[in-house]
Amino acid sequence: MVEEETHLVESVPAPVFRPGTTQARNVIVTRSGMCFQGPFMLSESVHVGYGFRKSLATYATGIGSLLTRGVRYHRTTREAIVFHNLWTGGYYHWMTEALPRLFAVRDRWSTSALVMPHHAPNPWLLRWIENVGQFEEVVRFEGGRNLWLPRVLIPHCPTRQDEFDVLNLQRVKSELFASIGVDQRSRADRRIFITRRNARWRKIPNEAEVVARLEPLGFEIFDFDKLDYEGQVRTMSEAGVLVSLHGAGLTNLMFMRPGSHVVECAMRPAFPLTYNRFRKTHLANPSYVRLARLFRVNHHFVFCELDMSNVPKSRTKKITANDYDLIVDVDKLLATLGEIIR
Numbered sequence: 001m002v003e004e005e006t007h008l009v010e011s012v013p014a015p016v017f018r019p020g021t022t023q024a025r026n027v028i029v030t031r032s033g034m035c036f037q038g039p040f041m042l043s044e045s046v047h048v049g050y051g052f053r054k055s056l057a058t059y060a061t062g063i064g065s066l067l068t069r070g071v072r073y074h075r076t077t078r079e080a081i082v083f084h085n086l087w088t089g090g091y092y093h094w095m096t097e098a099l100p101r102l103f104a105v106r107d108r109w110s111t112s113a114l115v116m117p118h119h120a121p122n123p124w125l126l127r128w129i130e131n132v133g134q135f136e137e138v139v140r141f142e143g144g145r146n147l148w149l150p151r152v153l154i155p156h157c158p159t160r161q162d163e164f165d166v167l168n169l170q171r172v173k174s175e176l177f178a179s180i181g182v183d184q185r186s187r188a189d190r191r192i193f194i195t196r197r198n199a200r201w202r203k204i205p206n207e208a209e210v211v212a213r214l215e216p217l218g219f220e221i222f223d224f225d226k227l228d229y230e231g232q233v234r235t236m237s238e239a240g241v242l243v244s245l246h247g248a249g250l251t252n253l254m255f256m257r258p259g260s261h262v263v264e265c266a267m268r269p270a271f272p273l274t275y276n277r278f279r280k281t282h283l284a285n286p287s288y289v290r291l292a293r294l295f296r297v298n299h300h301f302v303f304c305e306l307d308m309s310n311v312p313k314s315r316t317k318k319i320t321a322n323d324y325d326l327i328v329d330v331d332k333l334l335a336t337l338g339e340i341i342r
Helices: 052-069 091-103 106-111 123-133 166-180 207-217 229-237 248-255 287-294 330-341
Strands: 021-029 035-037 071-073 079-081 112-115 137-139 146-155 190-194 219-222 239-245 261-267 298-307 325-327
Touching: 052 146, 079 106, 091 166, 091 248, 106 112, 112 123, 112 146, 123 166, 123 229, 166 229, 166 248, 190 207, 190 229, 207 219, 207 330, 229 239, 229 248, 239 248, 239 330, 248 261, 248 287, 261 287, 261 325, 261 330, 287 298, 298 330
Parallel strands: 071 146, 079 112, 079 146, 112 137, 190 219, 190 239, 239 261, 261 298
Antiparallel strands: 021 035, 021 146, 298 325
């Protein structure tokens, strides 16, 4: 039996988030979804569970956007729905925070305008929102400027990441399946390995060995960057076993069937390199463990060693341990799979 390294994973369970809504007048909405009435930021539009310093930094980001990008007044008689936040450009936050917030006010879609986020992880999702919502009006951040709206409706942002609105997260999945035409009665027995060989960072230096050992077990190799979004959802819905590096692409485990398995290859926690100042721990990020539990998918960790020989090239943000390559312990991966597919 594979030795479980549960002591390396943060064990705090994911709290269930039950969103409320706020209606407000004369609101300025930044491109990142922060809402201001005069100089005051509406806390419902941001994460407020990380302490005063983080909240102050968020406020400063919003004020900076107002000063540098300006504001465009949009005259509309409709109440405008603001459902995105500072993190929505990332796929994980789009799927687990933004879309559930939008679905929480679905009964208001037919009478409201929609504020379309300036950043989204996939253009297909923007088109899908417009098609499925059939909104009378869509308001955009034209010219990159912020918006001043007469009336807004704000479905509340979770106070922290990893707080899940379970009901509306399930609705998102059901609506996507219906739109793409996923047959939930079909078998889900495919074995999938997600490669990052074409990514700019966080690759597997020994991936050739990993693939050579997985293919005889019936694993198919996919590069999701080369697969359209509908294909990604359909492929995940048919997966019985998924092997992937830690990363936002694992959000797609929400499309897997109950009882299926996901193996997350993640960096072995090592203080102080992996210390996270928001979670206040160096232990492994439990985001996908928690998401898997919600969708009744079995989650397994295979911890990997950091390869710091290939330093990532300069990025728009500070380089972190998450950007380095990971060396997969192939024997441990196969031992974990042996318990799943025996």
